[in-house]
Amino acid sequence: MSQAQSVRFPILTPEEMSPRQKEVAAAIAGGPRGGIRGPFLALIHNPELANCVQQLGEHLRYGNSLSLAQIELIVLTVARHWNCQYEWFAHERIARTTTDLADGIIKALALGQTPAHMTAEEATLHALAKESLANGEPSDAVYEQAAKFFGRAGVLDALALTGYYSMMAMILNSSKIPLPEGTPIPLQPLKK
Numbered sequence: 637m638s639q640a641q642s643v644r645f646p647i648l649t650p651e652e653m654s655p656r657q658k659e660v661a662a663a664i665a666g667g668p669r670g671g672i673r674g675p676f677l678a679l680i681h682n683p684e685l686a687n688c689v690q691q692l693g694e695h696l697r698y699g700n701s702l703s704l705a706q707i708e709l710i711v712l713t714v715a716r717h718w719n720c721q722y723e724w725f726a727h728e729r730i731a732r733t734t735t736d737l738a739d740g741i742i743k744a745l746a747l748g749q750t751p752a753h754m755t756a757e758e759a760t761l762h763a764l765a766k767e768s769l770a771n772g773e774p775s776d777a778v779y780e781q782a783a784k785f786f787g788r789a790g791v792l793d794a795l796a797l798t799g800y801y802s803m804m805a806m807i808l809n810s811s812k813i814p815l816p817e818g819t820p821i822p823l824q825p826l827k828k
Contacts (some may be wrong), residue, residue, distance in 0.1 A: 678811035
């Protein structure tokens with residue numbers, strides 16, 4: 637996405653919002669996100685959808701059985717898969733400032749590579765996300781390994797994170813929400 641491309645869902649000022657949009661925007665801003673940014677700048681154009689999406693996202697980010705580093709591993713895997721610049725930009729920062737996800741893992745993911753030095757749990761979550769993105773489901777072997785490490789509830793958390801952040805990547809890529817002014821494009825195209 638070029639920063640010069642026009643945003644498809646203009647950023648609404650409070651004065652431009654309907655009463656329901658203002659209500660949903662206040663709920664989002666008053667929660668753990670602390671404001672309306674990223675995909676919610678587009679989603680607020682459909683306040684009922686924005687409300688449902690933010691509730692699911694809040695559960696997946698803040699009520700999940702996985703660790704913060706494991707969550708960000710999945711999100712970065714998804715962002716790289718969809719070449720979502722904004723999602724990568726936001727979550728690389730989160731991964732680096734609020735988790736202990738290793739720098740080497742983050743760098744390898746940015747290059748579209750399978751990181752070399754992951755724990756067995758990290759490797760399993762990465763494979764679960766990659767296979768689910770590529771095939772619509774993980775292989776039996778990866779599913780069984782994930783269930784062993786995280787239980788069935790944890791597998792569902794990982795799958796839901798993969799799907800949720802895929803949806804968010806599609807919204808971000810389609811809406812063309814720009815990166816903050818002066819921010820370089822973080823992901824380079826992958827060679828095919």
